[in-house]
Amino acid sequence: MSTSPTTTSPTQTSPVVINKSLICQDSTVSSGVQIAIGTVLHPRSSIIISDGAGPIIIGENNIIEELVQIINKSPEPMIIGSNNLFEVGSYIECKSIGNGNVFEPKCKILKNTIIKDQCSIGAGCIISEDKICENNTVIAQTQSSQIQTTSTLPYDHHSSIHTTHLELLHKSIPLFHTIKKTPILEK
Numbered sequence: 342m343s344t345s346p347t348t349t350s351p352t353q354t355s356p357v358v359i360n361k362s363l364i365c366q367d368s369t370v371s372s373g374v375q376i377a378i379g380t381v382l383h384p385r386s387s388i389i390i391s392d393g394a395g396p397i398i399i400g401e402n403n404i405i406e407e408l409v410q411i412i413n414k415s416p417e418p419m420i421i422g423s424n425n426l427f428e429v430g431s432y433i434e435c436k437s438i439g440n441g442n443v444f445e446p447k448c449k450i451l452k453n454t455i456i457k458d459q460c461s462i463g464a465g466c467i468i469s470e471d472k473i474c475e476n477n478t479v480i481a482q483t484q485s486s487q488i489q490t491t492s493t494l495p496y497d498h499h500s501s502i503h504t505t506h507l508e509l510l511h512k513s514i515p516l517f518h519t520i521k522k523t524p525i526l527e528k
Contacts, residue, residue: 363511366519377401377423381510384518386427387411395419400440402507403427414452422458424503435468439476441500461492 361378364370368382371390379402382388386405388397391414400423405411408430413419415436422440427433430447438450439458449467450456456474463481468474477492514520 363514364521365514366521368521370521371397373397375399379403379507379511381405381507381514383407383409383514389413397421400424402503404503404506404510406431409433424500426503426506428464431462441503459492 362376362380362382364376364382365384365386367384369387369389370376370382371388373390373396374388375396375398376382377400380399381404383406385407386409388399388405388411390397391412393416394413395416395418397411397413397419399421402423403421403425405427406429409427410431411419411421411427411433414434417436419435420437422438422442424440425438425442425444427444428446431444432449433444434452435450435454435456436452438456439460441459442456443461444450445462445464445466447465448462450462451468451470453471454468454473456462456468457476457478459476460474460478461480462468462474463479466480466482466487468480474480475491478489479492480487480489482488
């Protein structure tokens with residue numbers, strides 16, 4: 342068996358280095374919102390700070406899809422971690438969100454709620470006020486009730502799919518949408 346150096350074939354693509362956020366022109370972002378690198382805001386998404394409310398601080402590499410509403414009505418800051426996916430039409434008015442969470446379409450997270458790391462909130466689920474979702478919580482909606490359990494799947498499954506999704510969005514969104522020019526903040 343010979344050991345030859347590995348080469349990249351012409352069909353393989355090099356990884357995309359994400360060094361900026363993509364904020365579509367027709368999204369709404371209040372002044373006072375801080376968005377870290379790699380995050381993608383789809384068209385018609387909204388990140389709103391109500392009058393008298395604290396800032397919204399969003400971590401790296403989040404995906405915020407169409408019609409998502411993230412609203413801070415509290416005088417305290419709303420902190421959102423990194424690598425979260427907010428799917429179409431989700432409504433977020435919580436206190437804080439950790440890392441690696443998935444918010445499926447049309448779910449609602451109400452005020453003073455804390456979502457820790459690697460949680461999945463199912464389509465159409467409503468998370469009541471003042472709830473704490475511990476790490477790896479999965480909440481799904483049936484026809485008659487909500488079911489809550491704990492996931493045993495390794496985080497690697499979500500993170501590899503999330504990274505590929507981000508790379509695709511950073512390549513494709515600028516081809517079809519106008520991107521807002523945003524100032525680059527140095528750490």
